[in-house]
Amino acid sequence: MYDLKITNARIVTPDRIYRGDILVRDGKIAAVGDCAEATAKETLDAAGKFAFPGMIDSHAHLNDPGYCWREDFPHGSAAAVVGGVTTIVDMPLQNEPALINAKIFADKAAALAGRSLADYAFWGGLVDDNSDDLEGMHDAGAVAFKAFIGPVSPDYSSINMGLVRKALGILKRIDALGGFHCEDYSIIKAAEKEVERRVGKNASWTDFLASRPVSAEIISTRSIIDLARETGARVHICHVSHPEVAEIIRQARCDGVQVSGETCPHYLTFTGEDVVKNGCTFKCAPPLRDAEAREKLWGYVLDGTLGCIGSDHSPCRADEKDDAVHGVFGAWGGISGIQNMMQVFYDQGINRRGHSPTLLARVSAETAKVFSLGDHKGRLEPGFDADIVLLDPEKNWEVTPESLRYVNPISAFIGLTGRGLPVLTMVRGVVVARDGQPENLYSHGKLAKRGI
Numbered sequence: 001m002y003d004l005k006i007t008n009a010r011i012v013t014p015d016r017i018y019r020g021d022i023l024v025r026d027g028k029i030a031a032v033g034d035c036a037e038a039t040a041k042e043t044l045d046a047a048g049k050f051a052f053p054g055m056i057d058s059h060a061h062l063n064d065p066g067y068c069w070r071e072d073f074p075h076g077s078a079a080a081v082v083g084g085v086t087t088i089v090d091m092p093l094q095n096e097p098a099l100i101n102a103k104i105f106a107d108k109a110a111a112l113a114g115r116s117l118a119d120y121a122f123w124g125g126l127v128d129d130n131s132d133d134l135e136g137m138h139d140a141g142a143v144a145f146k147a148f149i150g151p152v153s154p155d156y157s158s159i160n161m162g163l164v165r166k167a168l169g170i171l172k173r174i175d176a177l178g179g180f181h182c183e184d185y186s187i188i189k190a191a192e193k194e195v196e197r198r199v200g201k202n203a204s205w206t207d208f209l210a211s212r213p214v215s216a217e218i219i220s221t222r223s224i225i226d227l228a229r230e231t232g233a234r235v236h237i238c239h240v241s242h243p244e245v246a247e248i249i250r251q252a253r254c255d256g257v258q259v260s261g262e263t264c265p266h267y268l269t270f271t272g273e274d275v276v277k278n279g280c281t282f283k284c285a286p287p288l289r290d291a292e293a294r295e296k297l298w299g300y301v302l303d304g305t306l307g308c309i310g311s312d313h314s315p316c317r318a319d320e321k322d323d324a325v326h327g328v329f330g331a332w333g334g335i336s337g338i339q340n341m342m343q344v345f346y347d348q349g350i351n352r353r354g355h356s357p358t359l360l361a362r363v364s365a366e367t368a369k370v371f372s373l374g375d376h377k378g379r380l381e382p383g384f385d386a387d388i389v390l391l392d393p394e395k396n397w398e399v400t401p402e403s404l405r406y407v408n409p410i411s412a413f414i415g416l417t418g419r420g421l422p423v424l425t426m427v428r429g430v431v432v433a434r435d436g437q438p439e440n441l442y443s444h445g446k447l448a449k450r451g452i
């Protein structure tokens, strides 16, 4: 006797879609395929729906513990599961304190107990004075280590290339993943100064876009890849915004460098024109690029160069995005998107560009693998966690502020319309969201264990 039987689903794997049943026992997938004879305590008819592996958001800032007036785990994880994300890989910054050693790792894990509907894993911090703490965080379960080459916030120091090189030597030894925000800050700073010299405090959104050229992203990515080549360490390039950056990653992968790439739904959907037209809601770093770049970026998602999709969910309070007060350079950069990443990726990729739904299953499997969760997450196969999303491909949607579960329902995705919506999400065999509503199960989410 099984706990649950999902019948009549169109089951999506990385390379095919087939009609079948999914059997769940003890939170795990027990069998997939033609299971007509099997009986279960509960049956769920998924006729007309796709069954996807739950998405793994490789890049989220839920700000908890710390800046819960921007976001917290109860709200952020509710948004995640409503939208089909079953595992959140949470960033170490915008936490108080930032997660930079094993003690803080344990404290964060304890603080989040009972506060999440989704499972979660933690990025560890890679800052300028914690190279002795990397191994401890790795042993505690950190799935990757995040570094900034340029300044990000007062509580999280950036590192230079010498420290990157030293850290990669350590990460290679312990077989851990280093993840990088790649933008060369000296280029950005010089461009910002030039704008200020020209127009003082009256910089426009066009000036903002021009201050973060693709060359800044390229130079920084090349440097990280060169050090990965030298040290043999595994590196991850976060939020790639442009096909020229992706091409560098593709070539390095062909050369055998252990580099993975990530992009975000906003780079695959919007353009710099949206920033110019709508302002700070669309501000992010690296910035949105032009339509030609956006279309070419899809090609690198398809060929697996950008095998991971992260929301880079970066919430803030409304006043922090007020460019009349902070200016275009000082106003908050970041787009909240964890709730909408699956529906947007599905609609933009499958409906509007004609790709196969298998693309989503490929992304889930690859993201799980890159973040060392690939032995139990990211696939609809026996033995894997029953993290399952049923998506109704005929359901039309529009993102509204009322629909967003965030502490601050602000997002560039508000107003976007599409078709194809997650209607049921389960984490380890338990339904945590149904028809856009989270269940009241905040103690269900657990820290995901790093595996192979």
Ligand SMILES: [Zn+2]
Residues within 6 Å of the ligand: 059, 061, 091, 312, 314
């Ligand atoms: Zn980020």
